[in-house]
Amino acid sequence: MLKNLTTHPWVKKLTPSPFTAVLLMLIVYFWFRPPAWVSEEHRPVDNFSVTTTDNRVIALSDLRGKVVIVSFWATWCPYCRHEMPEIQSFYRDWHNKGVEILALSIEDDPALVAQFMRQEAYSFTAAIADATTQQAFGKIDKVPMSFIIDKKGVIRHKIDGQVYYGRLEDLVQPLLKE
Numbered sequence: 001m002l003k004n005l006t007t008h009p010w011v012k013k014l015t016p017s018p019f020t021a022v023l024l025m026l027i028v029y030f031w032f033r034p035p036a037w038v039s040e041e042h043r044p045v046d047n048f049s050v051t052t053t054d055n056r057v058i059a060l061s062d063l064r065g066k067v068v069i070v071s072f073w074a075t076w077c078p079y080c081r082h083e084m085p086e087i088q089s090f091y092r093d094w095h096n097k098g099v100e101i102l103a104l105s106i107e108d109d110p111a112l113v114a115q116f117m118r119q120e121a122y123s124f125t126a127a128i129a130d131a132t133t134q135q136a137f138g139k140i141d142k143v144p145m146s147f148i149i150d151k152k153g154v155i156r157h158k159i160d161g162q163v164y165y166g167r168l169e170d171l172v173q174p175l176l177k178e
Contacts, residue, residue, distance in 0.1 A: 009082060023074075036161030038171065041147070045155050046136040049122055050104065053114035059126065060101070060136075064153055067175045069168065070137070071146040072129055074106050075116045080144045083162045084122060088169045091124040092129035125128035139168045150175045 011104045060068070071087060073080035080135050084103075091101050101124035110128050117126045134140045137147055137155070147160040148171050154167040 012106060019081045026051065034052075036144075036146075036159045036163050036167070038167070039158045039160070040160050041155040043155050044153055045147070047088065048133045048136045050102065050129070050133060052108075052125050052127045053110060053117055057095050058127070060149075063100050063149050066098050067151060068149040069099065069146060069170050069172070070149065071099045071103045071116060071132070071144060072106055072137075073103055073144050075112060076107075076142045079162045083144055083164070084120065084162065086168075087118075087124065088090070090165050094169075094172065095124075099172055101125060102127065106140065129161050148172060148175065149175075150178060 033102060047061045049057055051057050087101060103126040104125060106129050107113060113126055113128060144162055146163055147155050148157040150156050156175060
């Protein structure tokens with residue numbers, strides 16, 4: 001009975017070709033990309049100021065005493081868009097515990113970034129990352145890229161790629177206890 005079922009014409013139609021299988025695997029890999037690479041850093045970051053999408057000026061020095069996650073991103077980046085809900089959830093749960101998030105877009109159009117933030121109802125701070133801001137962190141050659149800064153203004157972690165809630169929690173919790 002089972003042998004007859006596997007030779008039935010409709011079962012053969014459901015069996016993907018090798019090309020289709022490889023294409024499917026590539027799509028899954030690139031959509032659900034492996035977690036980001038985290039490197040340990042122990043270097044102070046130069047102070048910088050940004051103008052937020054709601055026209056406030058924030059200097060990094062204003063955030064001393066908090067753990068700050070600085071995320072470089074862009075509205076056109078699919079991996080950035082995929083991680084933003086995770087960042088929002090993390091911000092919602094950890095902001096009152098001493099965590100601040102600065103989402104710094106590498107784009108040139110503040111109106112586009114402001115519209116995106118409103119449209120998606122993200123409540124964390126967003127701004128444009130100018131060349132000076134990017135230089136404070138070193139070479140920003142891809143997005144998403146994030147940095148976790150401790151309460152004293154020292155970059156402790158660099159995250160290359162898409163972050164998720166659990167990883168942020170593991171990296172930030174010890175810094176809040178210091």
